[in-house]
Amino acid sequence: xxxxxxxxxxxDDRPLRESMSRLLRSLDYTVETFPSAADFLASPRVDExxxxxxDVHMPPMNGDKLYRCLVDAxxxxxxxxxxxxxxxxxxxxxxxxxxxxxxxxxxxQHWLVACICSTLTRxxxxxxS
Numbered sequence: 001x002x003x004x005x006x007x008x009x010x011x012d013d014r015p016l017r018e019s020m021s022r023l024l025r026s027l028d029y030t031v032e033t034f035p036s037a038a039d040f041l042a043s044p045r046v047d048e049x050x051x052x053x054x055d056v057h058m059p060p061m062n063g064d065k066l067y068r069c070l071v072d073a074x075x076x077x078x079x080x081x082x083x084x085x086x087x088x089x090x091x092x093x094x095x096x097x098x099x100x101x102x103x104x105x106x107x108x109q110h111w112l113v114a115c116i117c118s119t120l121t122r123x124x125x126x127x128x129s
Contacts, residue, residue, distance in 0.1 A: 005050035005120055008043075010034045010066065011082070012058045016105070020053065023109055029116070037061035041069070049077050051119040053112075056083035056090065056102075064094055071098065078119035082107055 007029050011017045017033045024031045032049075034040040036058060052070075054063030061069070063081045070077055081094055084105040091102040101115035 006030045006032060006045060006048045007051045007053065007116065008032050008034065008040060008045060008049040008077075009053045010037055010040045010058070010063065011053075011055040012036060013055065016055075020107070020112075023112075024116070027113065037063070037066040037069075040066070046070075046075065046077075051116055052077045052079045053116075054079060054081055056081050057085060064090065067094070067099060068097070080112070080115045080119065 007024055009017050009020055009024075009031060011020075011033075012035055014035065017035070021031045021033050032043070032045050034043065037054070038061065040046065040052075052067075054066050056063045063079075067079045067081070070079075076098065079099050080101045080103060081099050082103045082105055086102075086104045094102055100119045101111075103111060103115065
């Protein structure tokens with residue numbers, strides 16, 4: 001059974017946010033959702049977040065900038081970035097910067113869960129699982 005640690009989802013796509021939240025809650029995770037980076041940053045839940053899932057392409061602050069903002073503020077929350085517009089250059093850069101996973105939409109739920117488990121246990125995801 002998953003640990004009851006908070007997973008925060010930041011995505012401007014409401015249907016995706018809601019479906020990801022339902023999936024993770026069905027797996028017994030505690031989940032909060034936010035429609036923007038600003039809403040997440042203004043939330044009292046930032047310091048409680050054990051895993052952040054953020055969309056790469058959100059106005060005005062995208063997931064990549066949100067991650068860097070958190071790191072710069074001393075809050076290096078393990079982060080999974082998701083995107084409908086995969087870019088290998090961005091992927092390589094954010095992974096080098098410390099992002100745990102960079103996933104393409106539509107998101108494979110098994111790979112998402114593997115990435116979440118890796119953030120919560122601090123082990124890299126196993127592509128063979």
